[in-house]
Amino acid sequence: MMNDMSRRQFGAVVVGSTAAAALAACTPFGAASSTRGVGLTVIVVGAGVAGLAAARDLYRSGAEVIVLEARDRIGGRTATIVREGFALDLGASWIHGLDGNPVTELVNDAGLGLIETDVESAIGFDAATADGVLDDAALARAGARLDAAVEAGYETEVDQPLQRVVDAAASGASASEARLIRYLAASAIENEYAGPLSELSAWWFDEAGGYDGGDAMIEGGYAQVPEVLADELDVRLGAVVTAVSWGDDGVLVQTASESFEADAVIMTVPLGVLQSGAIAVDPPLPEAQQAAIAGLGMGVLNKVFMLFDEVFWDDSVDWIGIVPPDGLDPWVDWVTVGRADDVPVLLGFAAGDLGRSVDAMSDEQVVASALATLRSAYPSAPEPIEVLVTRWGADEFARGSYSFAAVGSDPEMRDDLAAGVGERLHLAGEATSREHPSTVHGALLSGRRAAENVLGDLGS
Template sequence: MHRRRFLTSMGLGLTGVAALGALSACDNNEDGDGAAGESTPSAPSGSSSPGRSGVIVVGAGISGLAAARYLAGKGKDVLLLEARNRIGGRIWTSEQWAGVPVDLGASWIHGTDKNPITDLANKAGARMVTTDSESATDYLANGHQADDAAEQAIQRWRKATAQALATNQDKNEDQKDTSVRSVVERALNWPTLSNDDKSLVSFALNDYEHEYAGSVNDMSALYFDSDKKINGKDVLFPGGYHQITDLLAKGLTVRTEHVVQQIDWDSGGVTVTTDKGAFQGDHVVVTLPLGVLQSGTVKFGPGLPADKQAAIGKLGMGVLNKCYLRFPKVFWADTDWLMCVPNLDKYGQWEQWINGNRAVGQPVLLGFNAADFGRTIEGWSDAQIVAGAMGTLKTIYGGNIPQPTDFQITRWASDPYARGSYSFNKVGSTPAMRDQLAARIGDRVHFAGEATQRDSFATVHGAYLSGIRAAEEIAG
């Protein structure tokens, strides 16, 4: 999932944490011979002979892989249980198009300076390509490219929106929380604005939805941006993000297609029950996405503490969906970003596109839809989604543009093993709730995942660092 460019230029955007010196754990077992079990990242599913493990890790996304890699490097016996038929979780590189891998989940390293994912990418030999926040072409609702006057108006309303939110955070001494939209509309005296200006304010609000994946009607105006910034460039992987997860998984024991149903624990250890059998261990690291925790599909034996249940209930799980379109030729502007200002009645629809040709040298466009509209179109057919995307492109580039030769579409909210894209701070939640979500239960049950990282939620590096934190709790 991507992070927005305009927010960082106003000091309100992407954040993270300093890298931990944990990469050394990946240096152990480099040839895949240090962990018991299968020598491939994903073992074939089937009947299981559970036995007992030192540590059971629930989920082979990057947080689970990070925890397992670290613990294996410390000589621990680790078993990963993964519901899907692949590793990676919300990192998912599709190989559907031969020679053109596309990332259906996470795409970027957001801030390469002192970022542990940068270190992993270098270790994996993964090529990185920068996307430039200033390389963008803006289009108006009528399809015309924004002229200087229109660009000035776009920037003016972006700054006004950002300032309204910053002022609310600075002056809100009584800490009464409300939504991002309500704060902006009140500060800008929404009823007095012309429809054109309302469209531009809405365009600015949609930036926040793409950044944080939550609806501005639900996003906390006090805490939506409570994460911390990592400096450096934003980079993509032309060869796919799987290069990072493959590196971490090398030599680990992973059982795919094992859907966890219940996690129990007592003074004697832990039991993780799946649809293919029960597994015993001394510790468990739970890396279930927030959306899965909210769904209640996984039961917890003695029950979760009240503060952890409150955090699960009050934090938000957002949606950011992708639609890749492959064309026979390039017909669009040669900039990294294509931005489209829709009419008010089409708020949030096909506003942001990335030019795949600049990254991978192929005629591919990637359209994003976030929050409410991103969730809505999950109920549409593929043909309806592609037609909606093409409607926007035809408005800009004309009705004679070629039809796509193929497409790839995500539906993250409908995915039973994700139930959303990444977490956000919802009205009524607080940053401290992420600490409560991360807190271990006794000495046996540990939690990781991007939603547990107070300073770097909704990022790959946050998910990775959460796995290291959980592993350190066990290894000491």
């Protein structure tokens, strides 16, 4: 249906120096017109993958859409820096599970190249063994103990932090096996789910689904995904949304200097931003959504990229695992990210408590901490010639890396977030995806779902 010109003006924004001035000058939900297809006007808050996916579907369906993004770039938690032709992904690196993954489809359609990596392509170090190499058989025994404790953790009457599960696995094990159990927990649990063991739910931490088919990085960097999604969209950068009001007739979205009226709003800001209360919502979100925002956890996974003069590590593998010697920080996972391009770069991960401490550490402190553990495997590792450290927890527009299932939460909380508030206010973003939280594909699908809901509610 072509626009009947009966809807309110969209984005005919009132510019004022303060939010109050903007509000005073803006007639909330006043009548004017949308100029596109279905006569529907939508504000999307956040130009990450969820927001851009929602905006793209709405725009293609004929709605008029403005995306308000606080940063001076799009992409949110997908961010790429290119140094001398080499792409460093500061946020998401991998398409996890290539088969049937909507990100794979998008990347293929855009003609982007993939760099497949394999977790089986790995070498492990343990300074406690005679030859310094990780003992695979001992690791398998430690893994079996941890698996059994995790299984038992699903069955308890009351949920508990995963730390207790890991402690139960380690109790009764030999000292060397207990070290391997803690190594596995840091690598396979904390580095995967980002939350600290002391906060992750033993019942729900690994509840989400996934795709088959191995993992791949994107040649040239992940930031190309949001760029593809943003094509043709009206994205306003530097637009920090401070307040959202909603009612039966429409919504009013405010930044410090502007107010936007529309039929509906889709908020895609990260869970950490919702938790911070940085955006005032009026009337407040219903109880179920507030409980979900408070109940789910926001984890921190940080990265350190270290550029060296030359490769000193085993460059025939994708992954290097290091069992941290006592007293050293658990920089347990390293990726030889420069392999495909022949660049001597290593990427190390810090999650859980270590991830959060990196937020407050200087680059020098991070290098000292990471290098100490790396040198337990490669004693002659030199100082890096360049270093790049992420601090996602300290980033005011992320306030963490991705959501996790905290003790006391349950997966239905994500459905509560996804449900929307009436017809006018919708939430999207990785934390609202019950099936694929904490991922780019979850964000993408959540944005598509929110767009579909808006069109279903208001589109005809």
